[in-house]
């Protein structure tokens with residue numbers, strides 16, 4: 558699925574100036590309030606709008622990096638595949654996790670060195686393998702014999718991970734339902750790879766997106782540690798790396814541990830591995846979830862069964878698609894201007910623009926009385942939201958803009974490229 562983005566170093570630089578006061582004498586000008594900044598962005602880019610704050614991407618990446626020292630973080634592009642996010646993380650020294658040719662093309666366009674990437678989709682066409690190899694990425698993931706055999710023609714070029722399945726109903730997406738094999742099948746695949754002269758680099762897993770408890774990671778790491786031992790005991794070629802996947806939870810509802818605490822038992826489990834074992838991870842959601850704010854506007858309103866229905870220019874078929882596909886429950890409010898003070902609120906319904914009656918963003922939300930054209934703000938919408946948006950009924954998808962990208966380095970890089 559493609560997403561629209563307004564993207565150039567010049568645009569981003571302009572936005573950054575909009576956000577921060579750049580006046581040499583701060584007393585000479587008032588720092589614009591968040592409401593003023595959002596209104597001015599809507600005046601430039603229109604509504605609906607998705608605003609990526611690259612500062613937040615940076616902070617989230619650093620928080621996870623600090624919580625998992627020594628672990629190489631491959632940002633999984635899928636929750637928010639945007640060039641500004643890629644460039645921001647590249648500047649942080651991140652590596653990348655790719656799952657399709659489109660993602661390969663995006664990191665290639667941003668100038669990401671191919672040896673900082675892995676292709677982690679367990680099922681690939683021959684053409685996908687070739688496209689990824691043409692870019693220069695040579696690390697892939699397999700979880701079955703059919704897939705392993707696809708790599709026989711490329712045996713001299715590739716390094717493979719075997720993905721294990723660890724079911725987890727207690728996550729937003731139990732990714733081990735669809736992918737991954739058992740420990741027994743893993744040994745068989747390693748044996749078969751040896752027979753074909755294919756290099757198996759290590760083991761990987763994904764314990765499920767938004768995994769609430771770190772124990773799932775700990776159990777999976779322990780199972781992999783056992784397989785590392787079994788491989789050695791069986792005299793099979795030694796494995797060098799473990800990929801602990803994604804799934805690190807973002808605290809949407811104040812019900813998951815802060816990331817450092819969450820990762821404490823994971824760190825403990827990792828130090829039990831032989832010192833020579835390298836560790837990588839594929840975080841997506843945690844890095845981008847809080848980085849995006851959605852702005853939509855009221856197109857119209859009607860009184861239905863004693864409640865006001867406000868019809869927005871964005872909805873379930875657009876940026877709020879995560880409500881359907883990703884258990885999304887985002888904080889939503891009307892744009893609040895400083896000086897508005899405490900306003901009286903009324904129960905109302907926020908509906909999307911399409912003619913489908915499931916296109917309802919919030920059934921019972923308390924909002925002030927709104928006028929047509931007023932702005933509605935959705936927060937924490939960085940992960941798995943815009944990527945699943947459609948343009949059903951030809952309602953245009955939200956424009957996506959990015960703020961606070963460090964454009965200086967980027968410009969320098971462009972000039973030296």
Ligand SMILES: Cc1ncc(COP(=O)(O)O)c(C=O)c1O
Pocket residue numbers: 633635636654677678732763765766767802803804805839840841842843
């Ligand atoms: C193979 C793989 N890696 C990484 C991720 C990112 O997971 P998360 O966003 O839960 O961190 C996913 C999500 O679907 C995935 O399928």
